[in-house]
Amino acid sequence: MNNEFMDALASIERDKGIDKEIILEAIEQALITGYKRNFNSAQNVRVDIDRETGVIRVYARKEVVEEVFDIRLEIAIEEAKSINPLYDVDDVVEIEVTPRDFGRIAAQTAKQVVTQRVREAERGIIYSDFIDREEDIMTGIVQRQDHRFIYVDLGKVEALMPVGEQMPNESYKHNDRIKAYITKVEKTTKGPQIMISRTHPGLLKRLFELEVPEIYDGTVEIKSVSREAGERSKISVHADDEDVDPVGSCVGPRGQRVQTIVNELKGEKIDIVKWSADPQVYVANALSPSKVLQVTVSDDEKMTQVVVPDYQLSLAIGKRGQNARLAAKLTGWKIDIKSQTDAEELGIYDANAPIEEIQQDEDDYMDNIEGNKED
Template sequence: MNVEFIEALNQLEKEKGISKDILIEAIEAALISGYKRNFHSAQNVRVDIDRDSGQVRVYARKAVVEEVLDPRLEISLEAAKEIHHSYELDDIVEIEVTPADFGRIAAQTAKQVVTQRIREAERSIVYEEFVDREDDIVTGIVQRTDTRYYYVDLGRTEALLPHAEAMPGEKFQHGDRVKAYITKVEKSTKGPQVFLSRTHPGLLKRLFELEVPEIYDGTVEIKSVTREAGQRSKIAVHSHDADVDPVGACVGHRGLRVQTIVKELRGEKIDIVRYSDDLKEFVSNALSPSKVVHVDIIEREKMARVVVPDHQLSLAIGKEGQNARLAAKLVGWKIDIKNESEFDASAHQVEDEKSDDEGEEVTASLAIEKELES
């Protein structure tokens, strides 16, 4: 190896971000194995590559002992002092044993090591880049597909979008641009594997952060999100500034902000509701767009019993229970919904049962009094 080789390592360090010293140390370690393999040596050796000239030297390392049992690993004190008078027992003496044609082996080994380390370093760099981006949005281009995945080119690596994580009815072709959410990043023998999703609630959250400056700067906070991808979603927002309406900020002027997100999600309906620390108020808001007449909180069951106007029962429950289901997930409590007629009927029934119980108590008391009189 020579000066050009060192210059090439310097260039790699600049372009790939791979430390020259790490590469040289890896080459030195590989050359030790190469030396022992090619020259059938059992010696304890050290390989040194000059950081400036690229010259390679091999040194046999021998321990200084009184009696030499293995001349490949040991040297007598007398012989050591002939090399340098300062050596003492138990010191390590290094003797150059560089073979004449070792340069050819060194060049081959260096090429293999550098190629391998470049590949490993690039994989490591890509992994570190994307593992820090878990729970974030990326945009890529669909390269191909098979029965399980869409393969999405993210520039530095190819990500996997499972068909099950695409929205219902969503099909991608080669060359389609897709925006998705990184769910996890894993190391594998083939390099980092990045998994994407278009159905994860986090995608909706990140889209709002991109479209709504008030969320990005922390003025408005997203408290909770729930989705049934491709159909409907709910997002609860709270403002830390009394002068900023959180719902209005998310909707945007003439609904521009939310419509951009709806378009990205292929027409998915989005309910933006105001978060409240008052659970009754939060439950009422979560059942939007229906109106709520009354809310009872049952702490032990972690359930909210809600009364809505008769004509809004179906709206509160939603198609196939979707609105009520999403509201319950958004709040984190069970929600039992009744219309006013059902609520009044059940209340009257309770009153009637109470009256019957009181009547039975009076009858029983009269019977006891008669028995006492007789």
């Protein structure tokens, strides 16, 4: 090695952010192995690379002893003192044993070590960049797909989207630009592996954070999200400031904000409801767009019994039970829905229940429904 090689290492240090000293130490360790393998040596050696000139020297390390049993590892005290009178028993003497043609081996070893270290450093940098983006969304470009994954280019790395994380109402073509939620970032022997999703509830949450300034700045808080990707989602929001309408903020003027998210999710319907610490109010709101007459809470079983108008029963339950199922996921409460007629027959409906106190304002629902173009 020579000055040009040292200059190249300095350049790598600047461009790749890899400490030159770390590379040199790795080369020295690799050269010890190379020396022993190529010169059939079992002795202890040390390799030193001059940090200024790049000159390489190999030193045999021998312990000073009274009586020599292995000349590869030991040196007699008399011989050691002939080298330096200050040596004593148990000291270590270093004798240069650099082979004449060691430069060729050194060049090959250095190239391999530098290539490996640069590759490891680049992988480390990518991992560091993406581990901070876990549970965030990024825009990528679809590259290809097979029976297991869709491969999406995120710039520095190719992410994997498993079949189970792909939306059922979407088809993905080469060069399509998509937003995806990063679910996992792992280190592997082949570099960082990035797993992404289009079905994760976190994608919906992040889209709202991007689209609604009040959520981004903390004025409006997303309390919970439940989602059946490609079909329907529910999101509950809350604002500490009573003058802020959390639902209206998310819907946006003429439904523009929520419609942007609906378009990104290829028509997935989104119900935005007001969160409440009162489970009666919260469950009633979560069953949007159905109106609710009464909610009875059983704290022990984490169960609610809900009464709805007869003509709204199918709307409250939803197609294949979807609306009720999403409301239960959103609130964390089990929900048993009864029609008004059935509830009266069972004697569980209080006809005097104040409807306007159970559910959020009807105007909020109409804005929400209009923003989603509810069927």
